[in-house]
Amino acid sequence: MDDFAALWALELVSPGELRAWRRRCASVEEAIAMATESGCLPGRLGRALAVRGGCLDVLLGEGRQRLEADLARVSLPEVALRDAENDGVLEKAGMPGPFGVVAGVAELPPGPRLAIVGTRHLPPGEALRAREWIDNLLSQVACTVVSGGAYGIDSLAHQAALAHGRPMIVVLAGGLVHAGPAGSREALFRIAGSGGAVLSAWPPGRAPMPAMFVERNRHIAALADAVLVVRAPARSGALGTAREAMRLRRAVAAVPGPLEADCFRGCHALIRSGATLVESARHVRDLLGSGADSTQSSLLPMMARTARQLPTDPVERRLWAILDGRGGVTLDALLLELPGIQPGGLHAALLSMELSGHVVMEPGGHVRAVER
């Protein structure tokens, strides 16, 4: 990374000032000399330099070391700070620059790009239905999947894209160091390492804040040829992504569902606003055009469905030991067999195991292990 990129990544100069500096000056030294002379050296940079006896090389050297250590902990492949004004991927995503961070491929994968978005909070029964629907979709539609790297629908989109060898672009809210919940780091690594990319518009150490999710959703809409809302309640961030996509004249679609299920209220509202109702993979293919016709995977599937591993989370391991080889067990019975686990914790573990395909929730509230 050049010195301007390092200043941006270390958040010593605001993006706006940095853009101005790059336009006017050939080097960071020249920009600092000019700013010092006119009495407008940014305070944070001034203080950091003063501590290092005014030595820019020492400051940037230390900073680069710290950044590299931080990024190494996230362990994503091919991480690069890229110039947003001269980079096809960041430009396409409408990232404001002057820099952005990309892990994975240097160019956008070929073919149509489909954003698969929706709620992070899926009711247990719906998680399984949504998982099957998205899995069937990506088994039949050739596309690059764009998503947000969160729980719920995002997570189901990751799993299905990896299973069917569809390249994936994950756009993060916040810096790369905060890439997704810990449990999804491994998925992000596989995404970036298998023809896909993980993008961030923010310096690597920037912690996610609510407003960044709104901006991230704009980047997703900008990157996508079509936005598909799979499940969304009345007030879901996914609706913001869809509305931004409508503004940008991208195709927008939503899946309908029972009137009784809250997680379809947002989908229905979108369809009422002009989004296309989609029921099937064929409907989504119609939306994306001929580029999505191939049912061949663009990549080698990374996650075979049959090679399922045991859960790694300790609560999930205890649950698995109870459920494996048994018929349906009620939640009350499970709580009795798991002293020390609260209902909320049990619910979260079951949802995670349902998403990973280890258990299914049966009608009447019984939990059953899926045979391997």
Add this chain to the structure above:
Amino acid sequence: MDDFAALWALELVSPGELRAWRRRCASVEEAIAMATESGCLPGRLGRALAVRGGCLDVLLGEGRQRLEADLARVSLPEVALRDAENDGVLEKAGMPGPFGVVAGVAELPPGPRLAIVGTRHLPPGEALRAREWIDNLLSQVACTVVSGGAYGIDSLAHQAALAHGRPMIVVLAGGLVHAGPAGSREALFRIAGSGGAVLSAWPPGRAPMPAMFVERNRHIAALADAVLVVRAPARSGALGTAREAMRLRRAVAAVPGPLEADCFRGCHALIRSGATLVESARHVRDLLGSGADSTQSSLLPMMARTARQLPTDPVERRLWAILDGRGGVTLDALLLELPGIQPGGLHAALLSMELSGHVVMEPGGHVRAVER
């Protein structure tokens, strides 16, 4: 009824010829003389006259007596043969004439007209959900309900319209003598007797044929300001009504549902073709405009929900005797307790009793009597 109308009702002259006769001649006698002279007296009329020694008065007198007896058996109030070319109701329905049959009011009730259409074959669980939805709709939306007088959604629309005092127009396929399945005659009587009407484009004795249902659906679309499809599988006659309404630039709406339920496939297809997705009474009110704002009934509710009578059908009576006062009973147990009843007959009786509010189908396939 004048002599031309009597000839039409007795089907002695085709509608096309009759239209021509009326335009050219002042009386039926004059028309018959003209036709006889030019050698083109319709065969059926010629034979019927010959049997009565050429005496038109005898022929029409006998015919009128037979018609009156037939119509008396149907026992609908205020039955009139009306001139389709000079009648607001028949003209609005686009009936081809030269005559049509109307039971009930002489004019269309005021306010917006909403056609409520859908499948005749509701799966048991869906019948209850659809019933509640339509009931809630008509409790909140002031409109005249237009429907087809059949089973399924049509029947639910009748019941809810009567319960909430909304006037109703039923358009029949076939002649008035064949008005609806026997079980719904009482409902038709109440519809025609309480500010609504029962219409038919055919001579009273004409038996319904498949093509007439298609034509009847066109009359429903023409009469309605908006067509609402509540449940419709992929090949449902209701879709024809909706498509005709689109062609006539009426508002068309459909209710979405789970992807797994076949009875929403047609609804989803319509929404994909441009129909408005509606979830709630508010959405339907938006569709109909300000005329539907009043939540006051236009009529006195004719059917109090609490004054439910015992079933009259013998199978339903036996079922009721078994179920009344007991908890949920499985279908298998019911079949054991009803020797001589086949599964198909049991299913039909249960659906009828579910629609009439006598029983509910519980999850897991248990049947339970509704407490009075």
